[in-house]
Amino acid sequence: MDNQGLSSYFQFKNVNWPNMWSATWETIWMTLVAMILVAVIGIALGLILFETRNKNGFWYRLLNLVVSVLVNIFRSIPYIILIVLLLPITKNIVGTIIGPTAAIPSLVISAAPFYARMVESNFHEIDNGVIEAVKSMGATNWEIIWKVLIPESTPALIAGATVTTISLISYTAMAGAIGAGGLGNLAYLDGFQSNNNSITLVATVIILIFVFIVQYIGDAFVKGTDKRGL
Amino acid sequence: MIKFKDVSKVFQLKGSQLKAVNDVNLTIDDGDIFGIIGYSGAGKSTLVRMLNGLETPTTGSVEVHGHDIAKLSGRELRDQQKQIGMIFQHFNLLWSRSIIDNVMLPLELAHVDKASRVAKAKKLIELVGLKGRENDYPSELSGGQKQRVGIARALANDPKLLISDEATSALDPQTTDEILELLLKINRELGITIVLITHEMHAIRKVAKNVAVMQDGQVVEQGSVSEIFNHPQQAITKRFVSENDTPDSNDTMMALDELVERYPNGSIIKLTFSGERSQSPVVSQVAKQRPNLEINIIEGSLHPTQTGTIGVLVIQLLGDADEQKKALQDFKTLKVETEVISRG
Ligand SMILES: Nc1ncnc2c1ncn2[C@@H]1O[C@H](COP(=O)(O)OP(=O)(O)OP(=O)(O)O)[C@@H](O)[C@H]1O
């Protein structure tokens, strides 16, 4: 039997490489598209949370309450349950529940709140004195956002985005298991269900390489933008 | 011209109120360097932050260059803010921007075109003595250099008023003096009014022309610097003045204690002279009038201020207690401020 024991991991002749590469591209595509949306939505929500915190006024409080509650809810639902929960909505938005595109809504909805909280706390780390100094120069709120909040927290925003991207990669694998394609799907169907350990191993190694590359690029950008400790 | 009229500021705390500024009336003339001194929590920052709209008065009005700051709309206020520069204890530079980009920030906010921004920023960086460091980042500068960048940034929009909130409090004495010199130079060369908050009498003496003393939200005393130095009325002012020129180092205090022990019938007096008095032979005059007294000079110093020189002399009077009292009276008639530091 060559599908049992340690040697079963190294039957590389059983690996369908074209399938493997297309699954790899699907994973990369899902991760990148989801991450771009997560970054935009996460920063927007983070800004709303930051700007409405500790403010007086009914609308500020209401907005803060609504966004916090939604963020907390979607951050707390385990991803595998969220996909299933969102199936009908996904079908409406994307038109299908199978394939990499179908995974995007659930990926974004689970990761954006996670990133939004990080963004909010990154903004809180900025020295209040700096914000006030720029305010005293006659800056509008938008100018504060574009010239202070975002530039001053860029390294932290990138570090948070790196962590989020890495969790997105593992989410795509989970999404794959229920039909979204990608390496998770391949490892599950062709690896686990067909008893082909080599495929599982190769898929794992590719995912690891992907994670390492993301981490490396993220670290490089953090270092390049951080001018605090030259 | 800046006018605080019956200004009070009340902060609402959980379950209580805090009157940070209490019925302040002040007028600051154009071109002045106006010092505000007081201990921590006196309300100095709260008061000056009303000048550029960072704080609004609960009652009363704050007028800057003819505008009632609290009455301005958002846009009008931002336009006014562009004419007021402010520097801070912790500099508050943006670490993500290079020196020149920090100095250009106020110009960006005022929508000045790029070429003029660069030209102006370079000129200011040169003015504050940092030529050649334009493309460095704040993290590469010392505290004093950071404050120079802060000053250049505050001057970017040619303000009429510069507010300095404890701008030298995080710096060592030498650097403090350099920054104070720079502020003096800016005041002289550009004619900018400077409001200088501090808790160091030294800074006031060195650069201010007029001063207000704050305590518990109130201005308890104000006037020209030499007036306040020579004739402090309030206990707190006296404390600030003596902090500044009483022999306060441990060594001198020990030496004084020794003198008191050795000559139990003597007393140690601090004399403060101002203006022409600092040059007249007051001590020898008194010595001649009281031949039975011995006068022992312990320590003396001269402090030039923006409104005249102040001299401080610490002496010991030895002899009959009655004669000592009379000598004190003599000094007073000669218009010299006296303070008994210790009596044997
Ligand atoms: N935003 C605020 N909310 C509540 N209380 C405040 C606020 N700002 C200042 N205070 C209080 O007002 C009082 C005066 O503060 P302020 O900062 O004006 O003092 P200061 O004279 O500048 O002191 P320091 O020398 O320490 O800077 C303090 O008791 C302070 O706690």
Ligand SMILES: [Mg+2]
């Ligand atoms: Mg203060």
